[in-house]
Amino acid sequence: MKTFKNMVISGLVGIGIGMIWMAVDLVLSVNGQSIENAKMFVSSFLFWLVASFLIGVFFYLASWIFDKDQWSLRKQVVVNFFVCFAAWLLLNLYLNNWQFSWTLVFSAFASFVIMYVIAYGLYFWHLWKDVKKINQRLENSK
């Protein structure tokens, strides 16, 4: 039950990041014109809403790699990065009707790095804050 709850939370975080991503993309698409000219299809919005949720869930499942305590953080991050990137590349290939191009790979890589840095940057920042809070509590209770 706890795993399911965490999976849903991760999916909702995915929607959060995905919608910010979509808003930025939409704003950039107007090429300096008035933002009121920005348009998108409802079907496209719904597709990315569901996709963002699934990406969030996938990130959660892939984060189980971080449970391998005997691995160093570097190894965990490298394995996790490439597992997630492989899935992201497949999604991009699917959206491109399975037409391979190096431009697609580079653009998928660039967008993935930004997404990864945001998601795990936030995670490690939270973790660092939690450790700080715990140490503060332990210090106060001495």
Next chain:
Amino acid sequence: MKVKFNIDESLQEKKAEFWLKKMTDKISRITKELNSKQDFLWCFKNGDAFPVNFSKIALIQVEEEKTKIYTADNIYLYKARLYQVKNLLPHEFIAVSRGAIINYHQLDHLQILNNGNIDAILTNKIRVQVSRRRIKDLKERLGL
């Protein structure tokens, strides 16, 4: 939660009663502890058995498939698996990874290492790696 004690020296049998909206993990732990009669573990060292009080135990860890019990000045062997000993422990013990359980009253501080791993430093200077996923549990147990 309101806590009320009725102290009566003539009482025949001690009892505790809870009024709850729902059962929580915390209440389950407290209930288990209230019902537990044992406050020590039978541990082994050089073939001899010793009763080691829970409050003396700093760390219980699996090493080379053996369950080791660390106190401030001794290391004992416990003849059961970690999940079995886990069921006997009072609430001050918390699993910090799949292979280690610490007594959080004996936790001095946490340290983030250069490689990104997190170590718990116990008051007797023993170090034990903490799984990042367990940080949340530790935080909850410390009331944060």
